[in-house]
Amino acid sequence: MEQQREAAWLGMWVFLVTEIMFFGGMFTAYIAYRAAYPNAFAEGSHHLNIVLGGINTAVLIGSSLTMALAVYGSQVGHRKMLIGFLMFTILLGLVFLVIKGFEYHHKYEEHLIPGHSFSFSGPRPQNAQLFFSLYFAMTGMHALHMIIGIGILTVLVVQATRGRFTPEYHSPIELTGLYWHFVDIIWIFLFPLLYLIDRYTR
Amino acid sequence: MSTPTGPAVPVETREHYLNVNYGVKSWLLTTDHKRIALLYLASITLFFFVGGFFAVLIRLELLTPPGDLFQAETYNKLFTMHGVMMIFFFLIPSIPAVLGNFLVPMMIGARDLAFPRINLLSWYIYILGGLFTLGAVVMGGVDTGWTFYTPYSSTYSNSNVIAAGIGIFITGFSSILTGLNFIVTIHKMRAPGLTWFRLPLFIWAHYATSLIMILGTPVVAITLVLLVLERGFHIGIFDPALGGDPVLFQHLFWFYSHPAVYIMILPGMGVISELISCFSRKYVFGYHFVAFSSLAIAAISFLVWGHHMFVSSQSVYAGMIFSILSFLVAIPSAIKVFNWTATLYKGSISYHAPMLYAFGFIGLFTIGGLTGMFLAALGLDVHVHDTYFVVAHFHYIMVGGAVMAYLGGIHFWWPKITGRLYPEGWARFSALVVFIGFHLTFFPQFILGYLGMPRRYHAYPEEFQVLNVMSTAGASILGVGYLIPMIYLVWSLRYGAVAGSNPWGATGLEWQTPSPPPTENFKETPIVTEEPYHYSIREIKVV
Numbered sequence: 218m219e220q221q222r223e224a225a226w227l228g229m230w231v232f233l234v235t236e237i238m239f240f241g242g243m244f245t246a247y248i249a250y251r252a253a254y255p256n257a258f259a260e261g262s263h264h265l266n267i268v269l270g271g272i273n274t275a276v277l278i279g280s281s282l283t284m285a286l287a288v289y290g291s292q293v294g295h296r297k298m299l300i301g302f303l304m305f306t307i308l309l310g311l312v313f314l315v316i317k318g319f320e321y322h323h324k325y326e327e328h329l330i331p332g333h334s335f336s337f338s339g340p341r342p343q344n345a346q347l348f349f350s351l352y353f354a355m356t357g358m359h360a361l362h363m364i365i366g367i368g369i370l371t372v373l374v375v376q377a378t379r380g381r382f383t384p385e386y387h388s389p390i391e392l393t394g395l396y397w398h399f400v401d402i403i404w405i406f407l408f409p410l411l412y413l414i415d416r417y418t419r
Numbered sequence: 420m421s422t423p424t425g426p427a428v429p430v431e432t433r434e435h436y437l438n439v440n441y442g443v444k445s446w447l448l449t450t451d452h453k454r455i456a457l458l459y460l461a462s463i464t465l466f467f468f469v470g471g472f473f474a475v476l477i478r479l480e481l482l483t484p485p486g487d488l489f490q491a492e493t494y495n496k497l498f499t500m501h502g503v504m505m506i507f508f509f510l511i512p513s514i515p516a517v518l519g520n521f522l523v524p525m526m527i528g529a530r531d532l533a534f535p536r537i538n539l540l541s542w543y544i545y546i547l548g549g550l551f552t553l554g555a556v557v558m559g560g561v562d563t564g565w566t567f568y569t570p571y572s573s574t575y576s577n578s579n580v581i582a583a584g585i586g587i588f589i590t591g592f593s594s595i596l597t598g599l600n601f602i603v604t605i606h607k608m609r610a611p612g613l614t615w616f617r618l619p620l621f622i623w624a625h626y627a628t629s630l631i632m633i634l635g636t637p638v639v640a641i642t643l644v645l646l647v648l649e650r651g652f653h654i655g656i657f658d659p660a661l662g663g664d665p666v667l668f669q670h671l672f673w674f675y676s677h678p679a680v681y682i683m684i685l686p687g688m689g690v691i692s693e694l695i696s697c698f699s700r701k702y703v704f705g706y707h708f709v710a711f712s713s714l715a716i717a718a719i720s721f722l723v724w725g726h727h728m729f730v731s732s733q734s735v736y737a738g739m740i741f742s743i744l745s746f747l748v749a750i751p752s753a754i755k756v757f758n759w760t761a762t763l764y765k766g767s768i769s770y771h772a773p774m775l776y777a778f779g780f781i782g783l784f785t786i787g788g789l790t791g792m793f794l795a796a797l798g799l800d801v802h803v804h805d806t807y808f809v810v811a812h813f814h815y816i817m818v819g820g821a822v823m824a825y826l827g828g829i830h831f832w833w834p835k836i837t838g839r840l841y842p843e844g845w846a847r848f849s850a851l852v853v854f855i856g857f858h859l860t861f862f863p864q865f866i867l868g869y870l871g872m873p874r875r876y877h878a879y880p881e882e883f884q885v886l887n888v889m890s891t892a893g894a895s896i897l898g899v900g901y902l903i904p905m906i907y908l909v910w911s912l913r914y915g916a917v918a919g920s921n922p923w924g925a926t927g928l929e930w931q932t933p934s935p936p937p938t939e940n941f942k943e944t945p946i947v948t949e950e951p952y953h954y955s956i957r958e959i960k961v962v
Contacts (some may be wrong), residue, residue: 354644
């Protein structure tokens with residue numbers, strides 16, 4: 218039993234390493250292109266909604282808190298606390314996705330979705346399109362991870378209501394917590410890299 | 420009921436992993452690592468023959484100088500699909516997913532891998548990815564080369580890049596999950612007393628391989644996602660019209676795909692260490708060096724990708740650094756080769772078929788590795804870049820190295836896997852046929868490349884014909900060399916002599932349990948009290 222717990226922990230950490238490498242490919246592309254086209258990236262960044270992005274950052278950090286409290290609830294065997302905070306975490310995750318959806322919709326209305334209909338009023342529209350390609354690829358991949366996380370959390374809620382978890386056995390809660398915090402951290406990097414380029418000058 | 424043709428051995432009725440239950444469902448839903456290994460064995464053999472079929476067509480086209488058998492476009496698809504099938508669906512899963520799956524838990528005295536259900540999942544993911552890619556082949560194929568270079572793959576090619584890309588993306592996760600499973604298993608499931616330096620070198624090699632799998636594969640996964648997004652939805656990451664850089668794709672691609680070469684060869688090196696030690700009845704010379712050289716190869720593998728891009732607009736300084744780093748790979752590789760040969764020294768050598776494959780491996784890998792030094796040298800590479808010299812070099816590593824080790828390993832552990840011995844005479848004969856056929860196929864290609872014949876063309880000038888005919892003739896011999904083991908191994912399932920638990924008198928935990936092993940591998944958890952390769956005290960028994 219103890220061996221299984223340790224194996225699951227190590228497995229999760231190894232998995233998170235692969236996730237870092239997965240996002241790392243996109244961060245590499247970001248670094249290369251931002252170094253090549255700093256002005257276009259700053260222009261593109263100013264077309265992102267910093268208020269919605271900021272709210273979302275707060276929402277995600279809050280969801281990491283509720284996730285940590287859910288883990289605590291499972292450790293002390295407080296089932297109501299566990300279920301309540303799991304559901305709270307799901308709620309915050311959904312809030313994040315809804316706000317993200319609004320942002321995507323605004324970009325669609327402003328013709329900032331890369332492709333044939335892309336139009337950009339600032340200088341060097343092609344390079345700005347690169348910025349938006351990366352913006353959608355990175356935030357889209359992040360949102361996909363959020364959706365997967367919400368799916369796992371939903372399964373955990375169902376299992377928790379059936380009394381599956383005890384202070385002795387709650388690895389799935391802890392491991393999902395690790396995953397959730399990881400997805401959160403990805404956003405902590407994405408937000409400044411995408412939204413906050415050269416904001417101090419204007 | 421079969422009647423053994425060998426000495427009158429009573430037919431075993433003991434329960435083991437093969438006869439514990441029957442039916443398609445008991446295989447498709449199994450979580451037994453040994454059965455999953457056999458599922459992989461069957462599926463990678465299928466993909467080997469699909470890839471081999473394309474190789475046959477390539478060699479037939481190159482029999483004559485003019486491009487008379489296929490259109491240039493068709494030929495592009497042939498070499499692409501040969502590469503895709505052989506690399507992603509045969510070589511990368513070959514030794515880890517078959518022999519590794521079967522042996523990693525047994526060698527460390529465990530009941531199964533750490534995550535048996537994830538292990539089964541990874542086989543299904545592999546099959547799903549394979550079906551996608553086969554679908555791409557059936558719908559008309561891909562013509563980008565297995566490297567999928569942009570902007571041709573993202574913009575200009577009219578073939579099924581998206582389906583093939585998705586297939587490879589999916590299969591990547593099978594590789595990631597296998598690597599993850601091995602790492603956790605080796606860390607957490609070792610039998611009592613089995614310290615890190617008592618592990619067989621096969622395990623060390625698989626540990627290093629797994630590191631590459633989990634660190635490299637996600638990068639090629641995201642690269643293929645970006646490629647598919649660009650091709651499918653016109654979000655331009657690599658599009659030069661937007662200021663994007665096609666060379667960035669090459670960087671990301673080779674960041675995985677160069678280490679992927681070591682995914683293919685490292686497990687083979689693990690197999691060879693076992694074979695050399697067993698058939699020369701000696702402790703592996705320099706055990707610690709061989710173990711750490713696996714990790715060193717894994718680490719250096721991530722620092723050398725730029726040597727694929729010496730002529731892709733990379734700066735000269737970057738080229739020089741990548742050149743020097745690439746030379747470094749030779750050090751751990753040479754450590755292995757020298758230690759294997761030192762193991763042979765004053766050993767009590769016997770020439771069983773697996774040992775013949777091991778000898779073949781050492782010779783071919785050495786040639787492949789040394790010509791790798793030619794290619795790592797910046798100046799010389801500009802001359803032979805994208806010629807048959809490169810083709811010959813990587814076939815010496817991948818076919819001469821990885822496939823020889825795979826065949827040697829299959830023969831060596833066949834008695835353990837099936838409980839039957841293969842026919843030794845035929846096996847030695849086919850090992851020889853493979854060795855000769857291989858050299859005849861690929862050695863002329865070194866000369867062709869050096870004389871300037873570029874790769875990936877379906878027509879060539881008259882003066883190259885003699886060497887090309889030699890190569891095609893060799894390929895026919897090589898094909899026969901692969902078919903013979905297919906036949907006698909299947910034959911041996913029914914008619915082979917019954918193998919005892921340890922026909923080679925080998926050390927290692929996997930030989931201390933009956934053949935075929937019971938589902939739980941060991942009746943009771945083994946306790947390890949001695950170093951690996953304790954051969955001096957044992958004598959080889961049968962065969």
